[in-house]
Amino acid sequence: MIAVLGLVVGVVVGLFVRPEVPAVVEPYLPIAVVAALDAVFGGLRAMLDGIFVDKVFVVSFLSNVVVAALIVFLGDKLGVGAQLSTGVVVVLGIRIFSNAAAIRRHVFRA
Amino acid sequence: MSDVEKNTGQGDGDEERPVDAPGETAESKPPLTGRQRLAAGLWPPRVSRAQLIVALLLFVLGLGLAIQVRSNSDNSALRGARQEDLVRILDELDSRTKRLEDEKQRLEGQRTELETSSNQAEEARKQTVEKEQQLGILAGTVAAQGPGITLTISDPKGAVESDKVLDTVQELRAAGAEAIQVNDVRVVANTYFSDETGGIGVDGTKVTAPYVFKVIGRPQDLEPALNIPGGVVQTLEKEQATATVARSEKIIVNALRAAKRPDYAQSSSH
Numbered sequence: 001m002i003a004v005l006g007l008v009v010g011v012v013v014g015l016f017v018r019p020e021v022p023a024v025v026e027p028y029l030p031i032a033v034v035a036a037l038d039a040v041f042g043g044l045r046a047m048l049d050g051i052f053v054d055k056v057f058v059v060s061f062l063s064n065v066v067v068a069a070l071i072v073f074l075g076d077k078l079g080v081g082a083q084l085s086t087g088v089v090v091v092l093g094i095r096i097f098s099n100a101a102a103i104r105r106h107v108f109r110a
Numbered sequence: 111m112s113d114v115e116k117n118t119g120q121g122d123g124d125e126e127r128p129v130d131a132p133g134e135t136a137e138s139k140p141p142l143t144g145r146q147r148l149a150a151g152l153w154p155p156r157v158s159r160a161q162l163i164v165a166l167l168l169f170v171l172g173l174g175l176a177i178q179v180r181s182n183s184d185n186s187a188l189r190g191a192r193q194e195d196l197v198r199i200l201d202e203l204d205s206r207t208k209r210l211e212d213e214k215q216r217l218e219g220q221r222t223e224l225e226t227s228s229n230q231a232e233e234a235r236k237q238t239v240e241k242e243q244q245l246g247i248l249a250g251t252v253a254a255q256g257p258g259i260t261l262t263i264s265d266p267k268g269a270v271e272s273d274k275v276l277d278t279v280q281e282l283r284a285a286g287a288e289a290i291q292v293n294d295v296r297v298v299a300n301t302y303f304s305d306e307t308g309g310i311g312v313d314g315t316k317v318t319a320p321y322v323f324k325v326i327g328r329p330q331d332l333e334p335a336l337n338i339p340g341g342v343v344q345t346l347e348k349e350q351a352t353a354t355v356a357r358s359e360k361i362i363v364n365a366l367r368a369a370k371r372p373d374y375a376q377s378s379s380h
Contacts, residue, residue, distance in 0.1 A: 002155055002156075002157065002161040002162065002164075002165045003161055003164040003165045003168050004152070004168070005165060006164070006165030006166060006167075006168040006169040006172070007165075007168040007169065007171065007172045008172065009169055009172065010168060010169035010170065010171060010172020010173040010174075010175070010176065011172040011173075011175060011176045012172075012176075013169075013172075013173060013176070014172060014173040014174070014175065014176025014177045014180065015176045015180060018177075018180065019173075019177065021177055021181070026181075027192060029174055029177065029178050030178050032174060033171065033174045033175050033178055036167070036170070036171040036174065037171065039167075040167075040168065040171060043164065047147060047148070048144035048145075048147060048148060049144070050144075050147060052160075054159065054160035054163050054164065057160075057163070057164060057167070058163055058167065061167050076192065076193070079194070081192050081194070082192060082194070082195070106144030106145065106148070107144065107145055107148065109145075
């Protein structure tokens with residue numbers, strides 16, 4: 001419950017406070033958000049499976065974000081940033097879908 | 111991957127909640143436990159370390175999500191664009207600007223051309239109208255006005271004949287008359303005079319005394335030309351007619367002649 005509250009508060013703060021993002025971080029923000037979403041879905045699935053460990057969640061969350069940002073950064077340096085970020089989004093999207101399917105089976109039993 | 115396909119394969123079945131279809135799930139776990147765990151985690155809010163950490167991370171996620179959505183929606187798409195994209199966009203804009211500049215130049219040139227040609231057409235039209243007026247005065251199809259003289263020949267004895275009138279007209283023409291009318295008949299290049307009983311025929315129209323010549327031309331030339339010794343006035347007086355010449359600054363020659371279109375002759379200039 002508190003976790004859900006945290007999400008809601010984050011969205012509200014982001015919408016109303018309108019914090020200025022440093023220009024260095026800005027290109028990596030969208031991919032980081034997608035990576036974090038993947039971690040969150042993974043965590044939700046783990047919780048439904050009864051194998052949720054907060055430490056694992058924290059590590060996967062942070063490592064997801066960092067790796068995704070790193071890939072995009074590397075891609076930018078190599079001149080294939082657009083293609084690599086597309087690839088990252090596709091992979092993360094597939095993972096999100098599979099996690100969502102597992103969650104769905106738990107929640108809806110179908 | 112198979113999960114994805116399964117998911118997309120089931121499609122809109124996800125939306126509705128099947129109440130009792132547990133047979134299909136081939137999970138080893140009893141399906142209710144997951145929901146129970148979810149409900150237990152959701153409802154009695156417990157402040158545990160795990161909850162707090164997850165809340166913090168989700169807060170960060172929400173923040174990033176909101177910022178990204180915000181910067182994507184209220185700023186232009188350029189804000190999040192990568193460097194190479196920006197360079198490409200700039201290039202495209204440059205070439206587009208160049209194209210539009212070219213087009214603008216072309217259109218301006220066209221406009222100038224059209225303006226010039228329309229000016230020329232206007233000028234040509236004006237000249238044509240002017241020419242038409244001049245030729246109309248000569249041909250007698252338009253009225254004319256200007257300085258000139260009025261020559262009145264009264265002929266109580268009926269002694270004035272067509273040859274005298276012709277002499278008068280010749281004299282006037284020689285003195286530079288530009289438009290002449292006798293009573294109500296315009297005198298033009300092919301005017302002829304004939305004798306009629308009790309008058310004179312001008313182009314077949316009978317005019318009777320007194321003959322009033324309205325002549326446009328330079329009065330200082332016209333009057334002496336009539337009055338010279340042995341000239342028109344003296345000759346007429348010999349015939350016991352009286353001729354009076356009056357100068358005027360404004361003579362109106364308003365007798366008209368229908369424009370005649372030649373049947374056979376055509377201009378050979380074009």
